C-alpha cells in the first residue's frame with residue numbers, strides 16, 4: 020500500500036509553545052482516519068500539516084510522497100481536498116453553490132471568468148447530486164444553513180478528485196437530523212472504491228461515520244494512541260485523552276461515550 024501521509028517526529032512550535040510534539044503517524048491510501056482530542060490538543064495543526072498549509076518546526080512531514088520544505092506546495096495543494104471552516108470563510112457569501120464547487124477546479128474561491136470547461140461544469144453538477152445539493156445549485160453560499168454549508172464545503176473539496184481528503188469537524192454545529200444525514204453520506208463516500216484516503220477531525224465519538232478504519236487520539240500536542248479504530252476508541256485511551264473516566268460503547272459501527 021502507498022503511504023499518502025508520513026509524519027516523522029513532526030513538531031510545531033508557535034510563540035515558544037510546542038503545539039505538536041514529535042508526532043509519528045502514517046496514512047495509507049485505503050485508510051480512513053478520525054483524529055480526536057480535546058480543545059487545543061493540536062488536531063487542526065496536524066490537519067494543516069497534512070494539508071501542506073503549514074511546515075513542521077522540526078521533524079519531517081511527507082504528503083503524497085513530497086517532503087514539506089523540499090517541494091512546491093502550490094503544486095501539492097491541488098492534490099489535497101480540504102474542507103474546513105477557515106476554507107469556507109474564503110467563499111464569498113454571494114457565490115452560488117455551483118460556482119463554489121466549480122471554482123475549486125481552478126484553485127480559487129470566487130468566480131473570476133465567464134467561461135468554464137463544460138467537463139468541469141458536468142463534474143460539479145454530478146458532485147452536487149452525489150452530496151444531495153442539486154436543488155441548491157443556484158442559491159448563494161451565504162444563504163445556506165450550517166448543514167447545507169458543510170455539505171457544500173465537502174462537495175468543493177472533492178471537485179479536484181483529490182488523492183487525500185481532509186475534513187475538519189465536518190459535522191460540528193449541525194442539528195441531529197443534519198448530522199445523521201451527513202454521516203450517512205460520508206459513510207457511503209468512504210466505502211466507495213474511488214474515494215481517496217480520508218482524515219477527519221472531530222471532538223465527539225458520536226460523529227465518527229461508519230467505515231472509518233483508524234483513529235488517532237491527541238492530547239496536549241502528543242499522541243495518546245493510534246491504530247485500528249476498535250483498538251483506539253476504547254475506554255482506556257479515550258479516558259486518558261479527555262482526562263475523565265469514560266464508558267465507551269459501539270453499536271452497528273457507531274460509537275457513544277459518556278462519563279462513568
Ligand SMILES: Nc1ncnc2c1ncn2[C@@H]1O[C@H](COP(=O)(O)OP(=O)(O)OP(=O)(O)O)[C@@H](O)[C@H]1O
Nearest residue numbers: 033034036038056057058059060061062063064065
Ligand atoms: N499561531 C499560534 N500561536 C500560538 N499558539 C497557537 C497558534 N496556533 C495554535 N496555537 C495553539 O495551539 C494549540 C493547538 O491548536 P489547534 O487549533 O491545533 O488545536 P485543536 O485540537 O484543533 O483545538 P480545537 O478542538 O479547539 O479546535 C491551541 O492551544 C492553540 O491556542
